[in-house]
Amino acid sequence: MDAEGQESFREFVRSRSGALLRTAVLLSGGDQHAAEDLLQNALVKAVGRWYRIDEPEAYVRQVLYRQQISRWRLKWPRRELAVAEPPETPVAGDGASTAELRIVLRGALAKLTARQRTVLVLRYFEDLPEAEVAALLGCSVGTVRSTTHRSLARLRGLAPELARLEGPGTRTGSPDFSPVEVGP
Structure with missing residues (x-):
């Protein structure tokens, strides 16, 4: 990849990684580390095909979805990490943030x-x-x-x-x- 392609890819990552990471976090059930891995793998696949991709965000999102599908189709899925219960649930009308x-x-x-x-x-x-x-x-x-x-x-x-x-x-x-x- 030439310098122009590298800069184009870097700009895409800078501008869209926040939104893509939010989607990855949702897909991974709130596991920040799994979401970061999911996004990083998708970006690695995208950089290898950067010149052939017409719509980079659509391509990366498609890779995110397919990787997540592959994770839950595994024969032995990973066990989910048990975490503490969320804080006290808001009562209707209490102005919960x-x-x-x-x-x-x-x-x-x-x-x-x-x-x-x-x-x-x-x-x-x-x-x-x-x-x-x-x-x-x-x-x-x-x-x-x-x-x-x-x-x-x-x-x-x-x-x-x-x-x-x-x-x-x-x-x-x-x-x-x-x-x-x-x-x-």
Whole structure:
């Protein structure tokens, strides 16, 4: 790669690594170290094909999703690290801050299976349509719908205080994760 290509890649990493890392953190269930590994591997794959990539961010996101899928398809998946429970959950109407909701959401997402978490991140954080999620995950649209339904039900059970994230523009029962950014 020539100097111009190197500078172009460096600029891409500088400008987009924060957003890509947030997605990786969500995909990895809040595990910062696993997210950093996931992103680093995706960037390594991207630098090798830098001149042939038309849309670098789309390419890197696709690599992130596929690497995460490969992780949860392993014959013997890694055990999730058990962590302390999130702080006391906010009571409705007490003006809980966005930071507290972020902690609750991250903890609840970490308790979902990798497949459930991946489907929710792609559908609601990345705002992808069901057909695109199905294509990325290599499954049917029906599987995406049923996994989304079960994942949301489990998420609501794990963190009922997230119900206040539902806005007037959201589908009934589907959270709008956009106001709460889950990042490092």
